[in-house]
Amino acid sequence: MKIDILTLFPRMFDGFLTESIIKRAIDDKKALINIHNIRDYSTDKHKKVDDTPYGGGAGMVLMCQPIFDAVKDLSKKDTKIILMTPQGVIHNQKLAYNLKDNKHLIFICGHYEGFDERIRSIADMEISIGDFVLTGGELPSMVVVDSVVRLLDGVIEEESHEKDSFADDLLDYPTYTKPRNYEGLEVPDVLLSGHHENIEKWRQTERLIRTLERRPDLVQNKHGYFVAKDNHNKEILYMEYDKIKGFEMMPKNDAKREDVISVNKMILIKPSFVNKVIKLKIDKKMKSLYDKFNYLLTTEDEEGTAAVLDEAVRYRQFLINNYVAFLGEKYRDLILNKLQIMINELNIRQRLMGEIRENELSGKSR
Numbered sequence: 001m002k003i004d005i006l007t008l009f010p011r012m013f014d015g016f017l018t019e020s021i022i023k024r025a026i027d028d029k030k031a032l033i034n035i036h037n038i039r040d041y042s043t044d045k046h047k048k049v050d051d052t053p054y055g056g057g058a059g060m061v062l063m064c065q066p067i068f069d070a071v072k073d074l075s076k077k078d079t080k081i082i083l084m085t086p087q088g089v090i091h092n093q094k095l096a097y098n099l100k101d102n103k104h105l106i107f108i109c110g111h112y113e114g115f116d117e118r119i120r121s122i123a124d125m126e127i128s129i130g131d132f133v134l135t136g137g138e139l140p141s142m143v144v145v146d147s148v149v150r151l152l153d154g155v156i157e158e159e160s161h162e163k164d165s166f167a168d169d170l171l172d173y174p175t176y177t178k179p180r181n182y183e184g185l186e187v188p189d190v191l192l193s194g195h196h197e198n199i200e201k202w203r204q205t206e207r208l209i210r211t212l213e214r215r216p217d218l219v220q221n222k223h224g225y226f227v228a229k230d231n232h233n234k235e236i237l238y239m240e241y242d243k244i245k246g247f248e249m250m251p252k253n254d255a256k257r258e259d260v261i262s263v264n265k266m267i268l269i270k271p272s273f274v275n276k277v278i279k280l281k282i283d284k285k286m287k288s289l290y291d292k293f294n295y296l297l298t299t300e301d302e303e304g305t306a307a308v309l310d311e312a313v314r315y316r317q318f319l320i321n322n323y324v325a326f327l328g329e330k331y332r333d334l335i336l337n338k339l340q341i342m343i344n345e346l347n348i349r350q351r352l353m354g355e356i357r358e359n360e361l362s363g364k365s366r
């Protein structure tokens, strides 16, 4: 791929082109990147490239002539001309994939107040890197070029960008490296197991959980189905349908038309995924109960003991009524037993505190 960048500040690109993966892509001839000083194209005897805005106002505006001439000089039949502007479409991974299939890109970097509006007429597209304003288009063009060049064949391993965040509407999975234990922070056991199938499943589940927790917008409000599959056995992990149209559910047996139920949301979830999410919720609740329980062991707080006892009894019943079917036998027994032990202990403490209180009262009345 050939990339030409038009700028008033070519030296801003020095580090960008001479370090890391971009440098390697250039050395390996995967990308040819040329930086052009817009001033070199000025026909003005003082090499003027900008002027004050018509109608008054702050700042200087890039003039048409040098940019029109530069683009004319550099363009070929298949060239895509990109104008960097905060008013353009916001850059994302899909656009990066789209741009990587072009043979030749020209980037125009504005500076100061911006550029003469007529420059828009020669651009094929306008790209912004986000809803904020920078002093010039140099950093934004580097951001876009970097995101495109790393996707070119042979620049980095395909596997490493295929699963990057946003590549398929999901965020990336968590990664760890040595040591196994860093100041008490452990690496998840599955990653040390050497069991590739389980590792793959764990990663796919983590991607889904992360996306649903941090960026639900990536998988919601989409038209059509969003279906996430387990890479290994192709089972559906998560599926969501268009919010507006919804689904029609036909009750079984002798359903009549009026028995059809319309629903707006239907999520099909793999049991192991449900299991994982429920376990996370249970572990969180158990931790909070344990914190309260441990605190109560250090006090004689009768009211607090009654409240936590009530909470533990209710929670145990809630698990039995709602979640038991989704949990593995071992985990289910473990949690229910832990709760029962906590309940027994709190019952004993509550009784003892009651007896002490009554003894004190009867002592006083004597």
Ligand SMILES: C[S@@+](CC[C@H](N)C(=O)[O-])C[C@H]1O[C@@H](n2cnc3c(N)ncnc32)[C@H](O)[C@@H]1O
Residues within 6 Å of the ligand: 084, 085, 086, 087, 108, 109, 110, 111, 112, 113, 114, 115, 127, 128, 129, 130, 131, 132, 133, 134, 135, 136, 137, 138, 140
């Ligand atoms: C100070 S900005 C001009 C902003 C302009 N007055 C406006 O509000 O649209 C100068 C140049 O920086 C570049 N620029 C600034 N923020 C950008 C962004 N978020 N995305 C892409 N280019 C940006 C553009 O090339 C722009 O012409």
